[in-house]
Amino acid sequence: MPLTKQEWLALEKKADELRRLSLDTNYWAGSGHIGGAMSIMDMLTVLYHRYLNLKKEDPDWEDRDRFIMSKGHAGIALAPVLVDYGWNDFEQLKTFNHSNSAMGIHLDANKVVGVDASTGSLGHGLSIALGTALAAKTLGKDYKTYCIMGDGELNEGSIWEAGMAAAHFKADNLISFVDRNECMIDGKTEDVMALEPLAEKWESFGFIVKEVDGHNIKELCQAIDFALENKGAPVMIIANTVKGAGIDIFEGDYRWHYGAMDQEMYEKAKASLEKYYAQRKARVEKEA
Amino acid sequence: MGLTFTAVDSTALSTAEYYGKALCELGEEHPEIVALTADLGKSTKIGMFGEQFPDRFFNVGIAEQNMFGVAAGMAKAGLVPFLSTFSTFASLRSADQLHSDICYQNIDCKVIATHSGTSFGQAGSTHHAICDLAVARSMPNLTLICPADGMETVNAVRAAYETPGPFYIRINRGFDRVVYPSSDYEFEIGKAITLNEGTDITVIACGSGVFQALTAAKFLENSDGLKVRVINMHTIKPIDREAVEKAVNDTRRIITVEDHNVKGGLGDAVASVMAELGKGCAFKKLGVQDEFAPIGLHEDIMSIIGIDSNGIIEAVREVMKKDFEEDDDWEDEV
Numbered sequence: 232m233p234l235t236k237q238e239w240l241a242l243e244k245k246a247d248e249l250r251r252l253s254l255d256t257n258y259w260a261g262s263g264h265i266g267g268a269m270s271i272m273d274m275l276t277v278l279y280h281r282y283l284n285l286k287k288e289d290p291d292w293e294d295r296d297r298f299i300m301s302k303g304h305a306g307i308a309l310a311p312v313l314v315d316y317g318w319n320d321f322e323q324l325k326t327f328n329h330s331n332s333a334m335g336i337h338l339d340a341n342k343v344v345g346v347d348a349s350t351g352s353l354g355h356g357l358s359i360a361l362g363t364a365l366a367a368k369t370l371g372k373d374y375k376t377y378c379i380m381g382d383g384e385l386n387e388g389s390i391w392e393a394g395m396a397a398a399h400f401k402a403d404n405l406i407s408f409v410d411r412n413e414c415m416i417d418g419k420t421e422d423v424m425a426l427e428p429l430a431e432k433w434e435s436f437g438f439i440v441k442e443v444d445g446h447n448i449k450e451l452c453q454a455i456d457f458a459l460e461n462k463g464a465p466v467m468i469i470a471n472t473v474k475g476a477g478i479d480i481f482e483g484d485y486r487w488h489y490g491a492m493d494q495e496m497y498e499k500a501k502a503s504l505e506k507y508y509a510q511r512k513a514r515v516e517k518e519a
Numbered sequence: 520m521g522l523t524f525t526a527v528d529s530t531a532l533s534t535a536e537y538y539g540k541a542l543c544e545l546g547e548e549h550p551e552i553v554a555l556t557a558d559l560g561k562s563t564k565i566g567m568f569g570e571q572f573p574d575r576f577f578n579v580g581i582a583e584q585n586m587f588g589v590a591a592g593m594a595k596a597g598l599v600p601f602l603s604t605f606s607t608f609a610s611l612r613s614a615d616q617l618h619s620d621i622c623y624q625n626i627d628c629k630v631i632a633t634h635s636g637t638s639f640g641q642a643g644s645t646h647h648a649i650c651d652l653a654v655a656r657s658m659p660n661l662t663l664i665c666p667a668d669g670m671e672t673v674n675a676v677r678a679a680y681e682t683p684g685p686f687y688i689r690i691n692r693g694f695d696r697v698v699y700p701s702s703d704y705e706f707e708i709g710k711a712i713t714l715n716e717g718t719d720i721t722v723i724a725c726g727s728g729v730f731q732a733l734t735a736a737k738f739l740e741n742s743d744g745l746k747v748r749v750i751n752m753h754t755i756k757p758i759d760r761e762a763v764e765k766a767v768n769d770t771r772r773i774i775t776v777e778d779h780n781v782k783g784g785l786g787d788a789v790a791s792v793m794a795e796l797g798k799g800c801a802f803k804k805l806g807v808q809d810e811f812a813p814i815g816l817h818e819d820i821m822s823i824i825g826i827d828s829n830g831i832i833e834a835v836r837e838v839m840k841k842d843f844e845e846d847d848d849w850e851d852e853v
Contacts, residue, residue, distance in 0.1 A: 293597060340595075340624055348595060352619045357622060358585045362592020369553060369575060369598060376592075389616075392585035400577070 234452045236519035238281070241449050243515060246276040247508040250477055252311035252324070254500055254507020260307065260328035262338065262491035266481055268308035270412040270437050270445065270472035275312050277451045278377055282459075290318050296374050297363045301390075302381035302410060304489075307344070318344040354387025357407060358382060361397050364405040375459070378407040383415030386424045391436065394509045397436025397465040405465045406458040407438075410445065412474040414485035430469055434469055438467040443518040445470025446511075449518065477507035524673050524702040534695045535633050537669035539567030541676045542601055542631075546572050549680070555590050555602045557583045562692075563603035563633040583608045587616030587628075594626040599680065605639065606632035606648030606689045614654055621685045622658040623796035628686075629679045635689035636726060636778025637666070637812050637820040644811040650687065653783025655687045662708060663756040664688045665777075665785070670699035671753060674706035682708060689726070691778075693817065696730035698751070709754045711762035717748030720835055721766035721773045725752050725785050727817075728776030728805075728826055735831035747835060755785055763792040765794050770837050772801040776826050781806040801841040803834050 234242075250272050257263040270306050278298060279285075286292040300309050310327060319334075326332040333342040335350030348359045360378035367374050384390060397405055409429070413420050420426050430440045439461055443450040451470065458466035474488070475481030478500045481490075492500065546552045546568055553575045560566025560578055569576030579586045583604055590600035602609070610617070611634035621628045632651065639646045653665045655762065662684065666672040672690050679686040690702070698714070705712075714729070715736045724732040729751045736747035746772060750762055766773055773793070775786035786804030793800050805826050814819055821827040825834070 254757070297596070299592070348592070349624050352615050354584075355588050355616060355620055358588020359592040359595070361585075361601065362589035362594075363596045364592070365577065365589065366593045366596030366598050369593075370596070389582075389584040389588065392579070393583035393588065396579050396582065396585055396589065399580075 232456070234449055236515065239448055239515050239519055240512065242276055242280060243508070243511050245280050246273050246448070247504065247511070249276055249311055249315060250504055251501070252315060253308050253324045254478070254497070254504065256307055256311055256324045258492065259325045262489065263307040263328065264304045264489050265307070265478070266414065266474040266487035267302060267305045267381060267410065267412065268483070269476045269481070270474050270479060271308055271410050273446050273448055274379060274408055274410070274451060274470060275308055277311050277448055277455065279316060280454055281452065283377070283485050284374065287317055287519060294372055294374050297360070297376040299348050299356045299360040299363070299376065299378045299430050300350055301360070301378055301382060302353070303337040303350030303356070306334070306336055309338060310334050310343065313343060313345040314344065353381070353384035355388040357390050357393035357397070359399070360405055361393050361402055364402045365400055367404055376405050378405065380407065380409050382409055382411045382413065382420050382426060382486065384428055385409065394433065394436045394438065401463055402465045403462050406455065406468070407465065408468045408470050410472055411469050412472045414474040414483070414488065416485070416488050418485055433467040433469070437464060440467050442469045442471065445472035446476055477504050479503045480514055524584045524670055532669060533693050534669045534672050534690045535564035535692070537672045538631055538676055538690060539564030539764060541673040542568045543571050545677065545680050548574065549599065551597065551599050552680070553577065553593055553598045553600050555579060555586050555600055557581055557604045557608070559604050563605070563631070565601065565603035565631070568601070583613040584616050587613040588620050590628045591616070591620035591624065591626060594628050595624070599627050599629070601629045601631055602691060603631045603633060605646060606635040606651045607646060609687070610648060610651030610654045618658055622660045625660045625684055627683055628683070630687045631676065632687060632689045634692040636691065637807070637824070638691035638693060638727070638778070638817045640815045640817045640820045643814045647735050647812055649780040649807045649812065650777045650783070651689055652755055652777070652785065656783065656788060660685055661756065662686045662754070664708070664754050665725040666690060666753055667698040667751050668695040670702040671706065672701045675753065678706060678708050682778070685691065691727060695727060698730050698733065706753070707756045709759055711759035712751040712753065713748060713762070714751055715747060715749035716738045717746035718770060719746045719772070719841060721748040721750060721770045722754050722776060722831060722835070723750045723763070723773060723789055724776035725755060725784070727821065728778060731821070731826060732776055732831055734828035735835065738828065738832055739835055743836070745835065745839065752789070755788055758788045758792060760792050763789050764796055765801045767793055767796055767798050771799070772841070774803045774805060774834050774838055775804040776830065776831060778821065778826060779806050780809055782809050801838050803838050805806060805834055
């Protein structure tokens with residue numbers, strides 16, 4: 232279903248709220264993976280507020296759509312989304328990364344409500360997602376599985392094992408994203424371990440590939456709509472993103488994979504997000 | 520539940536074939552069971568399940584890491600996956616997935632790892648699994664079983680299905696010497712089985728060591744007049760602390776036998792129980808002595824590394840020579 236202007240604006244508002252909540256969580260935590268959290272927040276917003284078929288009153292509903300966060304270090308993005316969704320207590324965010332908290336860098340599926348898999352060690356998520364997708368076919372269920380991978384973790388061989396198998400088993404109920412922010416801990420992806428030509432790689436593995444601007448909600452929705460209609464092969468959405476998107480002091484800087492910010496930086500970041508939201512709304516006015 | 524496997528089968532089937540048969544039987548009763556392998560359907564006999572239930576069988580190709588992750592996803596979605604590959608790959612190649620995807624999430628995945636220990640002897644050290652007990656022992660939530668033979672494998676596989684949580688069961692390639700002529704005996708996870716009563720010394724064994732220990736005990740009774748207690752410690756984790764404690768108190772001499780490196784396996788599991796008891800006990804660990812084993816037929820390797828009956832007999836005689844000071848207060852030692 233095409234995205235209306237009203238729906239688009241509502242998603243922009245939600246994405247802005249979630250970016251702020253993630254930034255706050257990062258501040259309360261003292262440090263965090265702020266860069267990679269900001270790069271996927273539009274994807275998470277679209278998934279949790281437009282596509283994922285979930286029951287708020289029953290987080291473990293067996294027919295729910297699954298979401299596997301393969302880049303597990305972005306827990307500081309997912310936790311605010313799950314709190315905002317009503318599945319975890321808001322106060323928990325204030326304990327993020329604190330000793331003995333239920334919420335830490337990599338979310339524990341047995342401790343945080345709504346997390347479909349505990350991830351953290353990179354390169355695992357696509358296999359797990361393929362498992363839940365194949366289980367749907369085996370059990371005759373219609374639910375979909377969504378998976379977000381970081382681009383850096385595509386260096387892991389296990390990702391390509393999973394890719395080969397997803398195409399082999401024709402897992403067309405599996406919709407995956409690459410958060411293509413081009414950054415990893417030690418530098419730019421193309422300097423540390425080149426990934427390009429990435430779309431061709433996935434295509435050669437048997438995926439149907441869509442490349443989108445990962446910060447354009449309309450484009451993300453169009454790609455997911457396409458994937459939902461698709462039959463016979465898994466879909467890989469390469470979302471071109473900016474690490475730290477919306478926070479000018481972090482944007483595109485691989486050194487902000489993980490970091491701590493002081494009060495001054497926090498205030499600057501908040502101001503930048505405000506400006507960013509205004510730009511995003513202006514784009515909707517122009518493009519809707 | 521299910522059929523009782525009998526002695527007629529025991530001469531005809533390899534241990535892995537017992538596993539395959541037991542899994543098919545479980546599969547008939549429980550539609551949520553699925554099976555996965557990494558191009559070793561035939562070798563591990565999990566392919567028997569695939570022939571019977573092709574829609575519930577997934578061969579992921581030679582990609583063990585992916586297999587463990589896929590199984591984890593399936594378990595999260597309500598299926599009960601059984602996974603089979605060789606023990607060395609199950610424990611090392613996909614150790615991270617076993618650790619994070621399966622044990623950490625504490626889900627219902629049952630790893631049945633074949634070709635354990637040195638049972639694929641001629642394939643050499645790349646295919647010997649002498650580290651898997653050590654790796655698996657240190658993974659929280661994981662139940663670790665090393666059955667003595669085919670019948671015990673049947674019981675272990677059934678118990679794994681019936682008990683929630685992750686399991687790692689290591690079985691041998693090929694035929695095992697028969698310890699149990701039938702699967703109709705009391706098998707309980709974490710409960711060791713005393714197969715031979717004895718008061719002079721205790722041999723605690725697992726896997727193929729159990730038959731060898733029994734053979735040694737019978738020989739030593741006739742030739743040396745020794746009463747050797749033989750314990751089948753089929754569950755390495757959680758280990759039966761009570762059986763170890765009783766062996767320490769009753770016999771004060773213990774030998775462990777495992778087809779595995781003596782670092783980190785059954786021997787060390789028994790030793791840590793003994794050490795915590797704080798009571799003196801003569802002790803020797805038989806197994807691969809922290810080196811890579813030679814190639815050869817399994818029975819030859821067992822002989823070379825001293826875990827066959829001859830090796831056990833020799834070790835018993837050696838440990839029996841150790842003197843203990845008379846100490847009336849031994850019962851009170853801490």
